[in-house]
Amino acid sequence: MPSESKRIPASLTVMIRSSGQEILQEWLSEQLSADTLRLDLIDEKTLEVESQEFLAVLSSALGSEELVDFERPAWQPVLSFLDELSRARDHAGFGPIETASFVLSLKQPLFARSLENPEKQSSKEEIWCVNQVLDHLALYTTDLFRERREATILRQQEEMEELSTPVVKVWDGILALPLVGTLDTRRSQMVTESLLEAIAATGSEIAILDMTGVPAIDTRMAQHLMRTVAATRLMGADCILSGIRPQIAQTIVHLKIQLGDIKTESTLAAALKSAFRQSGLKVQAEG
């Protein structure tokens, strides 16, 4: 049995139906005088249309449903309207507070009407119901905002990861992997994987790991690098480390990181030269 407090009082539905126009007018003037009004982002006409639509879907949901339970199908139009609205407002540049205020500002005209109800008990029920509904819907818009932001962050993260592990074929049999940023466990795994796949696909014998874009190094990252190099060696290819900045070199010495017998060169150009030499190639000026 659903709790009594979730029931929508019939008098509320009647009240919204009978005086919808006045409520809309009061709500509009309320919105137009509020601090959160952004006439630079939205014009009065659109605001009026949106308010009218919201009031319409809300009143039809309240009329066809007995309970404040947003899982029920009758509430679906309200939620999808807010979905649309919050997306459009987000796009226009509204903040989450401003969008939520749009919903919450409907409280005042509805409360004012409910207080006019001579029956104390039903007046209280109406206010409680309006409060529940509007609070939930306002939070819903905020939640939508958060969801969209999170989706954006996730997408950007994926893009960043994809962008940051390009394996470049610089010559027949020579691959270069420009490392940018710090290597954590996840990224180093991706770097190693794409490097090994590229080695297998191109049959390259030399891989240059270029660290020019690496701002700092710690023992963990060094460990990851060593692993990448070891895996490359197991495949039958050689690794050259290049572009280690002086500060990083100092850190490596300071942390007593043993890079073993990994070949290192100061710049990518020097590494390429060394790779040429190793594969018996020679660069010569014409004429």
Added chain:
Amino acid sequence: MDRIPIAKIGSCLFATIQVDMHDRLALALREDLGSELLRTQAKGVLLDITSLDTLDTFIARLLAGIGAMAQLLGARTVLVGMRPAVAMTLVELGLTLEGVQTALNVERGMALLEATR
């Protein structure tokens, strides 16, 4: 199949592993390689693991063992054709097969053995 065939090409022994290595098979391979090295006086061992998509620690250590054994018998071992996934797994397990040389494929492995003979 209870034994991996070993072929002699020039002065090298060549074994290609095409079935899932189980422990007994791997031990048999080590034994056979040892006796073949003695018999043929080969100077190199080429192990092709192109078709292996899994390698456990036992087999990995055994491969390293084969390398060490061959060295004692005067031959060098080159492991060829390791797949990326296998390489990553071995590194995760901390097995980097230090004593064994590696090459991308059989051709390069042969060239490596020829070059340093």
